[in-house]
Amino acid sequence: MSLTPSWNFGSVGFGHIALPPNAPNLSSHKSSSDCGASGADEESTAGTEDVGRVSVFDAAKAAAPDPILSMRDQYNADPAERKLNLAVGVYRTAEGKPLVLKCVQEAETKLLAEQEAGRAFKEYLPPDGHSKFCDLSLKLLLGDAIDGMLADGRVAAAQSISGTGGLHLAARMLKLLMPDATVHLPAPTWPIHPDIFEAVGLSVAHYPYYDAETGGLDLDGMLAYLRALPHGSVVLMHACAHNPSGVDPTAVQWAQIAAAVRERWLVPMVDAAYQGLATGDLDEDGAGARALAAVPGVEMITVQSYSKNMGLYAERAGVVALLCADRDVASRVQQQLSRTIRLTHSSPPQHGAAICATILGEPERLQAWKREVKGMAERLLEMRAALAASLAKCECPPPTTSKRGSWAHVTEQRGMFTYTGLTPAQVKALRETHHVYMPNDGRISMAGLTTATCGMLATAIKDVLHAEAKHAFAEPATELPAAKRARSAA
Numbered sequence: 001m002s003l004t005p006s007w008n009f010g011s012v013g014f015g016h017i018a019l020p021p022n023a024p025n026l027s028s029h030k031s032s033s034d035c036g037a038s039g040a041d042e043e044s045t046a047g048t049e050d051v052g053r054v055s056v057f058d059a060a061k062a063a064a065p066d067p068i069l070s071m072r073d074q075y076n077a078d079p080a081e082r083k084l085n086l087a088v089g090v091y092r093t094a095e096g097k098p099l100v101l102k103c104v105q106e107a108e109t110k111l112l113a114e115q116e117a118g119r120a121f122k123e124y125l126p127p128d129g130h131s132k133f134c135d136l137s138l139k140l141l142l143g144d145a146i147d148g149m150l151a152d153g154r155v156a157a158a159q160s161i162s163g164t165g166g167l168h169l170a171a172r173m174l175k176l177l178m179p180d181a182t183v184h185l186p187a188p189t190w191p192i193h194p195d196i197f198e199a200v201g202l203s204v205a206h207y208p209y210y211d212a213e214t215g216g217l218d219l220d221g222m223l224a225y226l227r228a229l230p231h232g233s234v235v236l237m238h239a240c241a242h243n244p245s246g247v248d249p250t251a252v253q254w255a256q257i258a259a260a261v262r263e264r265w266l267v268p269m270v271d272a273a274y275q276g277l278a279t280g281d282l283d284e285d286g287a288g289a290r291a292l293a294a295v296p297g298v299e300m301i302t303v304q305s306y307s308k309n310m311g312l313y314a315e316r317a318g319v320v321a322l323l324c325a326d327r328d329v330a331s332r333v334q335q336q337l338s339r340t341i342r343l344t345h346s347s348p349p350q351h352g353a354a355i356c357a358t359i360l361g362e363p364e365r366l367q368a369w370k371r372e373v374k375g376m377a378e379r380l381l382e383m384r385a386a387l388a389a390s391l392a393k394c395e396c397p398p399p400t401t402s403k404r405g406s407w408a409h410v411t412e413q414r415g416m417f418t419y420t421g422l423t424p425a426q427v428k429a430l431r432e433t434h435h436v437y438m439p440n441d442g443r444i445s446m447a448g449l450t451t452a453t454c455g456m457l458a459t460a461i462k463d464v465l466h467a468e469a470k471h472a473f474a475e476p477a478t479e480l481p482a483a484k485r486a487r488s489a490a
C-alpha cells in the first residue's frame, strides 16, 4: 500500500490536519499526539517506510522580520496610552484617521450603479488586466509623449498587483530577457527593493544618491556612477518623493541624469509610488520620468502604484510597462508578460483598476482627484513646518549625524517621509522610552503626525539626544591602547 503525501503529514506531526473523507484508513496509524517525543511513527506497516523526518518543509528558515511591518506589530502590542506610530507609509487625515478619497467613493457609486444596471460584471479580466486603465495610467506618468509610443505600438503594459506586484513582474521580465542583469538601486532605497530583485535571482548594486553631508542629492556621485556603467545597465530611480530620503532631483538635475542615461544607453526603471504627493502637482511629479522617456531611443520600464496617491492600498491597483525599441519587440514582450502573469496570479483584481480608470478617464473626476492629491500633499508640507517649529520651540539640538548642524532637512525634503538622521540607537531609545515607533533608519511618515503630536515627537527627540549627550559626557574617556599597554607593563 503506498502512502499519499497527506498520509505522511497526517501521521508525522500534522495531527490536526483534517483529511478528506475518501482518505485511506488511518486507524492503524498513530496520530501525532500518540507519537513519542520524537514524533516518529513507530508502527511498521507492510509497504510503509519510516522516512524519519518531521516535515518535508523542514528546510524553511525563519525569515528576517520586515523592518516596517514588525514596527507596526510592536506598536500594536505596546500597552502605553500615549504612543506614536510613524513607521508605516500610509496617509492619515489631520485628525489621524485613514482616508477614503471622495473621488474614489463617487467612482465606486458609479461602478455599483453600472453593475446594478447589468452593464458591469465580475468576470475574469485578461492576464494583462484593464487595458484602458494601463493606457490612462501611462499618460498620467509620461504625459503626451505616451500617445506616440502607443500609436507606434512600442509599449508592452499590464495591470499589476499595485507597486510591489509591478516591481515583481519587472524583475521576472528582466530575469527572462536579461538574465545576467544587475539592477542598480539608489543608496538608500525602499528596503524591499533589493529583496524583490534578488528573489528572482538578479544581482543588485547601489549607486550614490543621498548625501549625508548636505542632506540633499549626491548628484556628482550619482552621475559619475552612471557614466561608469556598462551599456544597457538597469538603473532603478524613484519618480518622486524618494523613499526613504525625501530627496528628489530638480528639473535641471533630471536633465543631467537623462543625459547620462543617453550616454551609456542605460535602461531606467522608474518606480512611481507617490506621484502627486511630492509637490502636490501630478505633472510636476512626473517630470523625471518624462525627462527619461524623452531620451531618443531609450528603452525603459515604469512601475506605478495607486496605493498612496488614490488611497487604494488594499485594492492593489498598479501598472507595469516596458517601453520597447519597436512594435515587433513590444509585441513579443507583451506575450511574455501575459504568460508570466498567467502563471502567477492569472488575472488581476478588477475593482481598484475600475476605480482608477473611472477617475483618470473622466476630466471632471480627474480634476477632483488632482485637488484631493494637492490637499494631501499640502497636509504633508504643513506637518513638516509644524515639526520644524516644534523642534525649534523646544530648542531640540540638531541630529548628531547632521554635518550642517540643523533640522533644515525636515522642511527641505518632500513627500511622505522625512529621513530624520536619527541613529538606530536613538530610534531604539525613542521607542523604549517614549513609545515613538519608526524603522531603524530613522525614517518617519509625516502623515502619521498631527499638530497635536508634533510637539510630543520634538520633545521626545530632544530628551533622547540630551540623554545620549549626558551619557557620553559621564562615560570615562576610553584609554588609548598604547597608554593601557604601558600601564599594564609598569
Ligand SMILES: Cc1ncc(COP(=O)(O)O)c(C=O)c1O
Pocket (backbone or CB within 6 Å): 089, 161, 162, 163, 164, 165, 190, 238, 243, 271, 273, 305, 306, 307, 313, 318
Ligand atoms: C518606493 C516604493 N515603491 C513601491 C512601493 C509599493 O507599494 P504598493 O505595493 O503598496 O503599491 C512602495 C510602498 O511603500 C514604495 O515606497
